[in-house]
Amino acid sequence: MIDRWRGGLVALLVLLIGHIVTALEVPLDRTYHKHHHNTLTVLPQPPTITHTSPKDFIIDPRENIVIHCEAKGKPLPSFSWTRNGTHFSVDQDPKVIMKPHSGTLVIDISGGEKAEAYEGVYQCAAHNQLGTALSHRITIRQSRSPLWSKERFSPVLVQKGQSLVLPCRPPAGLPPPIVFWMDNNFQRLPQSPRVSQGLNGDLFFSNVQMEDSRSNYICYARFPHTQTIQQKQPISVHVLDLDSLNDTMADYFNDTDWFSGRWPTPVVAWTKRSSEIPSARASLLNFNKTLRITEISEADAGEYHCRASNPHGSVQHTFRVTVRAAPYWISAPKNLILAPLETGAISCLAGGNPKPSIQWSINGLPVQGVFV
Numbered sequence: 001m002i003d004r005w006r007g008g009l010v011a012l013l014v015l016l017i018g019h020i021v022t023a024l025e026v027p028l029d030r031t032y033h034k035h036h037h038n039t040l041t042v043l044p045q046p047p048t049i050t051h052t053s054p055k056d057f058i059i060d061p062r063e064n065i066v067i068h069c070e071a072k073g074k075p076l077p078s079f080s081w082t083r084n085g086t087h088f089s090v091d092q093d094p095k096v097i098m099k100p101h102s103g104t105l106v107i108d109i110s111g112g113e114k115a116e117a118y119e120g121v122y123q124c125a126a127h128n129q130l131g132t133a134l135s136h137r138i139t140i141r142q143s144r145s146p147l148w149s150k151e152r153f154s155p156v157l158v159q160k161g162q163s164l165v166l167p168c169r170p171p172a173g174l175p176p177p178i179v180f181w182m183d184n185n186f187q188r189l190p191q192s193p194r195v196s197q198g199l200n201g202d203l204f205f206s207n208v209q210m211e212d213s214r215s216n217y218i219c220y221a222r223f224p225h226t227q228t229i230q231q232k233q234p235i236s237v238h239v240l241d242l243d244s245l246n247d248t249m250a251d252y253f254n255d256t257d258w259f260s261g262r263w264p265t266p267v268v269a270w271t272k273r274s275s276e277i278p279s280a281r282a283s284l285l286n287f288n289k290t291l292r293i294t295e296i297s298e299a300d301a302g303e304y305h306c307r308a309s310n311p312h313g314s315v316q317h318t319f320r321v322t323v324r325a326a327p328y329w330i331s332a333p334k335n336l337i338l339a340p341l342e343t344g345a346i347s348c349l350a351g352g353n354p355k356p357s358i359q360w361s362i363n364g365l366p367v368q369g370v371f372v
């Protein structure tokens with residue numbers, strides 16, 4: 001084995017001195033080189049991270065936590081972790097094991113250990129004698145499906161033709177729940193330009209009709225991670241038609257302030273100030289109440305207007321949209337192989353909005369002093 005490694009080093013030196021290496025990136029896997037004794041040897045390689053858990057990792061509190069970190073390199077790298085910025089002593093915690101030949105952590109919470117105790121920011125480092133590779137930071141949070149606060153609703157009395165909003169206000173879960181409305185027969189409420197669910201989950205009626213009278217409007221929240229569904233207290237709605245009431249009742253309701261005006265269902269239209277909405281990337285959802293634009297670029301920033309009109313008039317709302325971009329590589333740094341006394345340069349150029357700041361580290365440790 002040692003002979004093989006020594007052979008590998010000799011092979012590397014031969015390559016460097018002979019200036020045979022032109023590309024900076026040496027293939028990492030199974031790179032064999034026939035050296036002068038005509039035996040096969042393996043080139044040493046610094047570690048490269050090949051697989052990790054996602055940056056924003058929401059875990060199920062009922063299952064063991066598995067935080068992935070895999071890397072390759074020659075010789076095989078060894079692994080270590082930081083948690084919340086300090087060294088995480090994996091072998092000090094009997095609940096945590098690191099898989100062999102891998103950096104992947106398995107945290108056993110079957111013994112009643114709280115998943116919450118393992119929330120934090122994790123980062124994996126893979127080392128061998130040629131260097132250290134760092135994974136991205138993995139933020140671990142457990143999923144949450146808090147209970148709906150108990151609230152009772154008095155029946156909603158509304159005049160035919162008016163607008164009405166039924167609040168849903170689901171509990172703030174992690175990840176956020178999927179919200180929908182059903183009636184007393186567990187049927188999803190049909191959506192139409194007149195009755196539709198808003199992005200916040202509230203149910204909007206642009207002009208109520210007699211058939212909207214119902215004793216059970218129920219908002220449901222489905223928490224995808226824990227596969228649970230919660231139900232809000234039912235809301236009952238009574239629609240009144242002043243025209244069909246006898247004079248006494250009509251006068252009574254007509255005197256109270258809450259009945260005034262009728263609101264025929266408006267038509268909703270979107271415009272953008274000083275340019276067109278790109279029709280190929282734009283779509284109207286939820287009966288035009290939502291405008292979605294995909295594959296956005298900085299040119300999509302600007303003022304958007306949404307106008308709702310009916311025969312009685314129109315109202316307009318203006319949205320100011322700014323476009324932000326997470327950091328992306330303009331020129332990503334590449335591996336560099338240098339012989340002694342050679343000069344090397346590593347370029348690191350990133351774009352984004354706002355402009356990203358750049359930090360360097362060597363083998364996982366921040367670079368001290370300025371030589372950039």
Ligand SMILES: *[C@@H]1O[C@H](CO)[C@@H](O)[C@H](O)[C@H]1NC(C)=O
Nearest residue numbers: 083084116117118119120121
């Ligand atoms: C890590 O930091 C977060 C946020 O400050 C905190 O909630 C969490 O408890 C910390 N984790 C550990 C294991 O100390």
Ligand SMILES: *[C@@H]1O[C@H](CO)[C@@H](O)[C@H](O)[C@H]1NC(C)=O
Nearest residue numbers: 242243244247250251254255
């Ligand atoms: C309600 O009152 C207004 C004036 O105050 C009257 O013009 C209208 O006819 C009344 N409507 C009904 C249904 O009684």
Ligand SMILES: *[C@@H]1O[C@H](CO)[C@@H](O)[C@H](O)[C@H]1NC(C)=O
Nearest residue numbers: 244245246247248249250252
């Ligand atoms: C009007 O209708 C109400 C409720 O339906 C009823 O209680 C009341 O007696 C009626 N009044 C007249 C004058 O018919």
Ligand SMILES: *[C@@H]1O[C@H](CO)[C@@H](O)[C@H](O)[C@H]1NC(C)=O
Nearest residue numbers: 193266267268269284287288
């Ligand atoms: C939606 O917008 C389209 C095009 O702007 C328009 O033709 C249609 O009537 C609108 N529908 C509703 C329900 O507002």
